[in-house]
Amino acid sequence: xxxxxxxxxxxxxxxxxxxxxxxxxxxxxxxxxxxxxxxxxxxxxxxxxxxxxxxxxxxxxxxxxxxxxxxxxxxxxxxxxxxxxxxxxxxxxxxxxxxxxxxxxxxxxxxxxxxxxxxxxxxxxxxxxxxxxxxxxxxxxxxxxxxxxxxxxxxxxxxxxxxxxxxxxxxxxxxxxxxxxxxxxxxxxxxxxxxxxxxxxxxxxxxxxxxxxxxxxxxxxxxxxxxxxxxxxxxxxxxxxxxxxxxxxxxxxxxxxxxxxxxxxxxxxxxxxxxxxxxxxxxxxxxxxxxxxxxxxxxxxxxxxxxxxxxxxxxxxxxxxxxxxxxxxxxxxxxxxxxxxxxxxxxxxxxxxxxxxxxxxxxxxxxxxxxxxxxx
Amino acid sequence: xxxxxxxxxxxxxxxxxxxxxxxxxxxxxxxxxxxxxxxxxxxxxxxxxxxxxxxxxxxxxxxxxxxxxxxxxxxxxxxxxxxxxxxxxxxxxxxxxxxxxxxxxxxxxxxxxxxxxxxxxxxxxxxxxxxxxxxxxxxxxxxxxxxxxxxxxxxxxxxxxxxxxxxxxxxxxxxxxxxxxxxxxxxxxxxxxxxxxxxxxxxxxxxxxxxxxxxxxxxxxxxxxxxxxxxxxxxxxxxxxxxxxxxxxxxxxxxxxxxxxxxxxxxxxxxxxxxxxxxxxxxxxxxxxxxxxxxxxxxxxxxxxxxxxxxxxxxxxxxxxxxxxxxxxxxxxxxxxxxxxxxxxxxxxxxxxxxxxxxxxxxxxxxxxxxxxxxx
Numbered sequence: 001x002x003x004x005x006x007x008x009x010x011x012x013x014x015x016x017x018x019x020x021x022x023x024x025x026x027x028x029x030x031x032x033x034x035x036x037x038x039x040x041x042x043x044x045x046x047x048x049x050x051x052x053x054x055x056x057x058x059x060x061x062x063x064x065x066x067x068x069x070x071x072x073x074x075x076x077x078x079x080x081x082x083x084x085x086x087x088x089x090x091x092x093x094x095x096x097x098x099x100x101x102x103x104x105x106x107x108x109x110x111x112x113x114x115x116x117x118x119x120x121x122x123x124x125x126x127x128x129x130x131x132x133x134x135x136x137x138x139x140x141x142x143x144x145x146x147x148x149x150x151x152x153x154x155x156x157x158x159x160x161x162x163x164x165x166x167x168x169x170x171x172x173x174x175x176x177x178x179x180x181x182x183x184x185x186x187x188x189x190x191x192x193x194x195x196x197x198x199x200x201x202x203x204x205x206x207x208x209x210x211x212x213x214x215x216x217x218x219x220x221x222x223x224x225x226x227x228x229x230x231x232x233x234x235x236x237x238x239x240x241x242x243x244x245x246x247x248x249x250x251x252x253x254x255x256x257x258x259x260x261x262x263x264x265x266x267x268x269x270x271x272x273x274x275x276x277x278x279x280x281x282x283x284x285x286x287x288x289x290x291x292x293x294x295x296x297x298x299x300x301x302x303x304x305x306x307x308x309x310x311x312x313x314x315x316x317x318x319x320x321x322x323x324x325x326x327x328x329x330x331x332x333x334x335x336x337x338x339x340x341x342x343x344x345x346x347x348x349x350x351x352x353x354x355x356x357x358x359x360x361x362x363x364x365x366x367x368x369x370x371x372x373x374x375x376x
Numbered sequence: 377x378x379x380x381x382x383x384x385x386x387x388x389x390x391x392x393x394x395x396x397x398x399x400x401x402x403x404x405x406x407x408x409x410x411x412x413x414x415x416x417x418x419x420x421x422x423x424x425x426x427x428x429x430x431x432x433x434x435x436x437x438x439x440x441x442x443x444x445x446x447x448x449x450x451x452x453x454x455x456x457x458x459x460x461x462x463x464x465x466x467x468x469x470x471x472x473x474x475x476x477x478x479x480x481x482x483x484x485x486x487x488x489x490x491x492x493x494x495x496x497x498x499x500x501x502x503x504x505x506x507x508x509x510x511x512x513x514x515x516x517x518x519x520x521x522x523x524x525x526x527x528x529x530x531x532x533x534x535x536x537x538x539x540x541x542x543x544x545x546x547x548x549x550x551x552x553x554x555x556x557x558x559x560x561x562x563x564x565x566x567x568x569x570x571x572x573x574x575x576x577x578x579x580x581x582x583x584x585x586x587x588x589x590x591x592x593x594x595x596x597x598x599x600x601x602x603x604x605x606x607x608x609x610x611x612x613x614x615x616x617x618x619x620x621x622x623x624x625x626x627x628x629x630x631x632x633x634x635x636x637x638x639x640x641x642x643x644x645x646x647x648x649x650x651x652x653x654x655x656x657x658x659x660x661x662x663x664x665x666x667x668x669x670x671x672x673x674x675x676x677x678x679x680x681x682x683x684x685x686x687x688x689x690x691x692x693x694x695x696x697x698x699x700x701x702x703x704x705x706x707x708x709x710x711x712x713x714x715x716x717x718x719x720x721x722x723x724x725x726x727x728x729x730x731x732x733x734x735x736x737x738x739x740x741x742x743x744x745x746x747x748x749x750x751x752x
Contacts, residue, residue, distance in 0.1 A: 004414070010407035010610065018401060025394060025579060031386035035681060036690050038380070068444035068581065071599040071609030083487065100608060103598030111459065111594070198610060203401060205444065205581050205612030218487070220596060222479030223447040232476060233447030234386060234574060236581030305411060314412050 003358045004314045007199075008148055008176055008291055008349030013242070014201030020245040021203075024238035032235050033224065042237045049237075049244035056247040057193065057210045058184045065230045066240045069207035070175040070196025072220065074100035074142075076209050076231065077171040077192040080217030081140050082108050085169060088137025092168070094119040094127060095334035096150075100194075101142050101173055102330075119143070124283035125152035125335045130159050134166045144173040145181060145188075149331040149347055150282030151291030153181065160189045169215055175199055179250040179352065180257050180288050191215040197239065202246040206239035256352040261289035263359055264350065268292050270363035275370050281332060281345065290354075293347040295337065299373040301345045302326075307369035308346075313362050316347045379734045380690045383575075384524055384552055384667055384725030389618070390577030396621040397579075400614035408611050409600065418613045425613075425620035432623040433569065433586045434560045441606045442616045445583035446551040446572025448596065450476035450518075452585050452607065453547040453568040456593030457516050458484050461545060464513025468544070470495040470503060471710035472526075476570075477518050477549055478706075495519070500659035501528035501711045506535050514544040521559075521569075524552040525707040525723055526658030527667030536565045545591055551575055555626040555728065556633050556664050567591040573615065578622040582615035632728040637665035639735055640726065644668050646739035651746050657708060657721060666730075669723040671713065675749040677721045678702075683745035684722075689738050692723045 004012075024045060030038035032046050047061070054061040067073045078101060082091065093105055095118050108114040120129045125147055134141075141163045146153045160170040171192040174183055178200045185193065192215060197206030211217060211230070223232030264287075271278050271294060281293045296304060301317035308315055328342035337345075348362065380388075400421055406414035408422050423437070430437040443449045454477060458467065469481055471494050484490040496505045501523055510517075517539045522529045536546040547568040550559055554576045561569065568591060573582030587593060587606070599608030647654050647670060657669045672680060677693035684691055704718035713721075724738065 002414075006407075006410060006412070006414075009410050009415070010405060012405040013401050025389050029386060029388040031382075031574075031580075034382060034385050034692060035678060036382070036685050036692075038378075038382075038690060039385070068448070068612070069609045072444070072597050074599070075597050098599070099601070100599035103600075103608065107595075107598050196610070198407075203612075203614065204407075204610055205615055219483075221448050221451050222483050223450070223474070223476035224479075225475070232479065233445045234572070234580055236444070236579070238579065239581055302411060309412050314414060316410060316412075 002312050002314055003362060005348045005350060005354070005362055006314050006316045007351045008347065009316050010198050010204065011201050011351060013203050014246050014249055016249060017202050017242040017245040021238040021242040024241055032237060033226065046235055046237050046240055049240040052244035053208060053247055056251055058186050059210055059212065062228060063210055063213055065209045065211055065227045066235060066243070067207040067209055067231055068205050068236070070173070070194055070199070071100040073194035073196070073207050073209040074098065074173055075104045076217065076220045077194055077211070078104040078140065078142050079108060080220060081169050081171060081192060081215060082114060083112065083218040084216045085139050087167065088139045089114045090135050090137045090139060091116045092119060092133050092138055092141040094121060094143060096121055096125055096147055096331045097142065097144055098148060098173055098175065101144070105142070121335050123336055124286070125150050125331070126283060126286065127154060131162050134163060134168065136166060138163070138166055138168040140169045140171060142171045142173070145177045146288040147282065147331060148176040149329055150293050150335070151287035152282040153286050153288055156190055157188050164189070176288065180290055185210055185212065197243045197246065200246055200250060202243040203239055205236065206243040208243065253352060257289040260350055260352065260354060263354065263356055264289060264292050266356070267348065267359040267363060270360070271366060274363055274367040277370070277374070281337070290350040291347065293345060295332070295341050295344045296346065296370050297341050297344055299344050299370055301343060303373060304346050304366070304369050307372055308365055311365040311369065313365045316349070317345060378688050378690055379738060381724045381726060381730070381738060382690050382692045383727045384723065385692050386574050386580065387577050387727060389579050390622050390625055392625060393578050393618040393622040397614040397618040400617055408613060409602065422611050422613050422616055425616040428620035429584055429623055432627055434562050435586055435588065438604060439586055439589055441585045441587055441603045442611060442619070443583040443585055443607055444581050444612070446549070446570055446575070447476040449570035449572070449583050449585040450474065450549055451480045452593065452596045453570055453587070454480035454516065454518050455484060456596060457545050457547060457568060457591060458490060459488065459594040460592045461515050463543065464515045465490045466511050466513045466515060467492045468495065468509050468514055468517040470497060470519060472497055472501055472523055472707045473518065473520055474524055474549055474551065477520070481518070497711050499712055500662070501526050501707070502659060502662065503530060507538050510539060510542045510544065512542060514539070514542055516545045516547060518547045518549070520549040521553045521557060522664040523658065523707060525705055526669050526711070527663035528658040529557065529662050529664055532566055533564050540565070552664065556666055561586055561588065573619045573622065576622055576626060578619040579615055581612065582619040584619065629728060633665040636726050636728065636730060639730065639732055640665060640668050642732070643724065643735040643739055646736070647742060650739055650743040653746070653750070657713070666726040667723065669721060671708070671717050672720045672722065672746050673717050675720050675746055677719060679749060680722050680742070680745050683748055684741055687741040687745065689741045692725070693721060
């Protein structure tokens with residue numbers, strides 16, 4: 001029996017989410033923009049999904065824009081907010097962000113002449129100089145709420161407040177955080193928050209951007225004016241319904257993060273005691289419940305992954321988000337890990353259903369897997 | 377029993393396409409970028425879908441970029457090709473294009489300083505001055521292969537050849553044409569061709585751009601470098617598989633266009649003989665098989681739509697692609713129809729399964745529906 005511990009890469013689709021989407025893939029195939037009844041029913045389903053998603057993030061329905069996923073949401077927020085707010089051309093972000101954020105910023109620099117200040121990070125991935133980085137011409141800050149590889153959580157509510165004091169907008173990539181951290185937008189105070197459905201049981205190709213009505217953004221995909229003009233194109237009704245249903249499921253089970261957090265700590269203790277060269281990456285306490293990542297100096301992360309897979313444990317050597325890349329993790333490099341050591345990283349990421357038994361088996365298998373490569 | 381004649385707005389999902397997608401929504405949930413077997417199987421499915429789509433358009437698999445739909449494909453082609461080819465800032469297009477094309481061009485004008493020449497159209501929607509519009513600084517031509525409202529077909533192969541002679545790139549929006557016109561890229565000779573899955577039995581949220589390898593484009597959605605860097609974000613494997621399966625189905629049944637074309641001509645004859653004020657829009661012969669659209673001077677198109685719906689006939693008053701808009705069709709305005717008359721338009725669009733009996737019923741119901749509003 002395979003134990004899948006790569007939920008930060010992608011998750012199985014929640015059967016309830018798929019079931020809720022099913023009518024909108026079969027009999028109810030209308031285009032929400034059509035004036036006839038078949039179209040009207042699709043429009044109603046979309047509105048209902050939007051309201052449910054809005055409730056999850058504690059915003060108004062008009063502040064939810066459905067997209068095709070987290071990468072699109074990040075691009076729409078960063079490029080869209082930067083282009084629509086000609087206050088200045090200064091951006092603040094961190095080198096430990098997801099590629100979707102880094103590449104959106106690189107595009108703004110290369111094509112639109114923006115300048116970026118990269119925040120300083122300590123060895124745990126925490127930002128050490130946020131307020132100092134703010135400038136009068138800062139247009140936008142983009143900082144993820146939690147890191148997808150090392151799990152470190154940033155105090156975005158506090159940073160957003162500081163950013164607003166100088167008049168800058170604040171975007172956070174919350175792709176890894178849904179279901180694990182409190183994403184109440186009233187508490188976070190950020191202007192935009194990116195979400196990817198396939199990280200929490202909705203299908204690949206589903207996503208949304210929460211964009212507060214005070215923040216204006218240029219669309220990334222222009223056309224018929226769907227999604228209040230922010231995201232044109234016939235709406236993927238089925239995946240909007242699936243996404244809302246997966247969010248509803250998380251809202252109903254929101255205490256699981258504490259349980260998983262305890263399992264994670266036990267797992268970290270087990271690994272660091274069983275595996276001599278294991279070193280936790282990211283902050284020991286200030287980390288998301290479902291991510292535990294390590295380096296194993298001297299042992300290739302890819303090799304450990306294969307040995308674990310033979311033993312029925314499925315994990316990741318870093319993130320799965322850079323297509324086909326064998327480069328060392330840019331996140332680990334950003335927090336001062338050497339390129340050699342970064343190549344030894346292995347990430348374990350859990351679901352709300354992960355059990356203590358599975359993690360005991362994983363820790364034991366990991367010890368065996370690493371031992372294969374360590375000469376006595 | 378409802379007779380759905382709004383296939384140009386959207387189509388029911390082909391059950392075979394949904395069935396083929398099913399494993400990739402359930403057990404096979406891997407991220408194609410993951411190094412483990414679950415991820416590898418997803419990557420294989422994606423590659424297979426890409427190869428099958430490539431075969432349909434007679435290109436190499438690397439020339440297929442999966443997107444979230446036709447609007448994204450149009451944006452990627454137009455904005456992407458224009459930004460990556462700094463030869464000049466002159467674009468050629470027509471006011472009868474889809475909103476996705478018009479809005480992409482408007483973005484290039486507004487944000488990037490491009491200039492557009494709008495082609496002249498005759499009363500049938502045909503271009504009359506193509507070669508004259510070409511300039512030494514023309515970077516890109518975007519002209520749909522067939523119009524989504526009036527069905528008029530443009531000779532894009534001939535126009536693409538002329539565009540290439542001055543060094544311009546040629547994009548065509550083929551969103552309405554899949555399954556109805558020959559889209560062999562070797563014959564068409566265009567550089568880029570946009571496709572939307574939900575117009576031919578694949579789900580909403582599926583689409584692709586065919587981009588010949590000689591043409592370079594800036595990505596619209598930047599990130600982890602998926603889809604050869606042209607379209608980042610975790611791939612929607614299930615919808616790529618569904619799209620390829622729907623294309624396979626069309627390839628197997630490609631003679632249906634002739635049958636539907638004959639039905640359409642009979643329908644046009646029936647309508648124009650039964651309904652005194654009916655006037656066909658678009659070219660009488662040079663039109664796509666599955667679209668017949670009319671104006672009914674003095675009678676609101678929306679009102680006719682409702683009367684038809686009461687009689688079980690589902691159609692559209694113009695296109696469904698401009699969200700919630702009650703403006704007169706920009707396509708009809710572009711071919712010289714007055715705003716008053718444009719408000720009277722009704723479009724009938726057929727599938728490969730539409731029957732003669734259905735169209736006889738539709739013509740009869742239309743005569744009754746229009747008669748409701750005509751005082752004797």
